[in-house]
Amino acid sequence: MRKLRDVIVDLTQVDAAELLGVAQPRVSDLKRGKIGLFTIDALVNMLARAGVTVRVSLSRSKDTPA
Secondary structure (H helix, E strand, C coil): HHHHHHHHCCHHHHHHHHHHHCCCCHHHHCCCHHHHCHHHHHHHHHHHHCCCCCCCCCCCCCCCCC
């Protein structure tokens, strides 16, 4: 999320929306930190459109049985 905000910080909301492939109100949600309004895949897709490489790492919780 922080990286996505870094990418759009100097852009207008209209320019950011075009870059990320979303509507301008969605950029407004991002800038206001309303991350709960987005799915993980939507955030990853926006990062990919902005040219950011995304790596996902998964691990089992210590409290979760094998």
